[in-house]
Amino acid sequence: xxxxxxxxxxxxxxxxxxxxxxxxxxxxxxxxxxxxxxxxxxxxxxxxxxxxxxxxxxxxxxxxxxxxxxxxxxxxxxxxxxxxxxxxxxxxxxxxxxxxxxxxxxxxxxxxx
Amino acid sequence: xxxxxxxxxxxxxxxxxxxxxxxxxxxxxxxxxxxxxxxxxxxxxxxxxxxxxxxxxxxxxxxxxxxxxxxxxxxxxxxxxxxxxxxxxxxxxxxxxxxxxxxxxxxxxxx
Numbered sequence: 731x732x733x734x735x736x737x738x739x740x741x742x743x744x745x746x747x748x749x750x751x752x753x754x755x756x757x758x759x760x761x762x763x764x765x766x767x768x769x770x771x772x773x774x775x776x777x778x779x780x781x782x783x784x785x786x787x788x789x790x791x792x793x794x795x796x797x798x799x800x801x802x803x804x805x806x807x808x809x810x811x812x813x814x815x816x817x818x819x820x821x822x823x824x825x826x827x828x829x830x831x832x833x834x835x836x837x838x839x840x841x842x843x
Numbered sequence: 844x845x846x847x848x849x850x851x852x853x854x855x856x857x858x859x860x861x862x863x864x865x866x867x868x869x870x871x872x873x874x875x876x877x878x879x880x881x882x883x884x885x886x887x888x889x890x891x892x893x894x895x896x897x898x899x900x901x902x903x904x905x906x907x908x909x910x911x912x913x914x915x916x917x918x919x920x921x922x923x924x925x926x927x928x929x930x931x932x933x934x935x936x937x938x939x940x941x942x943x944x945x946x947x948x949x950x951x952x953x954x
Binding site: 765 | 849875877886888892932934936937940942947
């Protein structure tokens with residue numbers, strides 16, 4: 731089965747801790763994305779990567795970091811600098827950046843208390 | 844600044860009725876306009892998409908109408924069913940760039 735996997739589905743952390751969200755794809759896509767979803771605000775882009783070892787900041791990159799060491803993996807770290815980290819996080823991929831269909835993972839709901 | 848503006852925020856339709864969701868954009872460089880459907884707790888999935896060289900695209904009960912001069916596009920769901928109850932997002936993008944999403948419309952179809 732081809733697709734995007736995100737783990738875990740639910741994640742709980744204490745305030746002040748960094749946390750890393752996993753995203754893996756086996757679609758052989760070059761581009762990968764991270765979005766944050768809050769009620770009433772749609773999908774806001776955190777970071778995206780067009781190729782391995784390259785990534786660009788999206789609209790709300792502050793307090794987040796990413797890496798792209800392998801084509802199939804694009805982990806997102808939510809750092810303690812992110813002021814309001816509780817949200818639903820979605821990973822996506824597309825064959826090429828900004829072209830055609832984006833495929834989304836099932837999401838990770840992060841709760842920070 | 845919101846690159847793609849979507850309305851309404853929520854919509855309630857009777858079963859069998861027509862659901863209409865509208866989006867507007869400013870960037871004339873956009874060349875791909877998809878609609879995504881999202882069920883609670885799941886990731887969005889592509890529903891239907893259009894390129895600006897056509898004015899309408901139909902797939903089953905779902906139709907996109909595209910007005911290039913007005914920089915607007917809309918999703919029409921004919922014969923709406925309770926199973927269509929979901930959040931719908933419009934989007935736009937240009938090659939080599941990010942995708943820009945609307946803020947979403949929560950559709951409820953009443954039996």
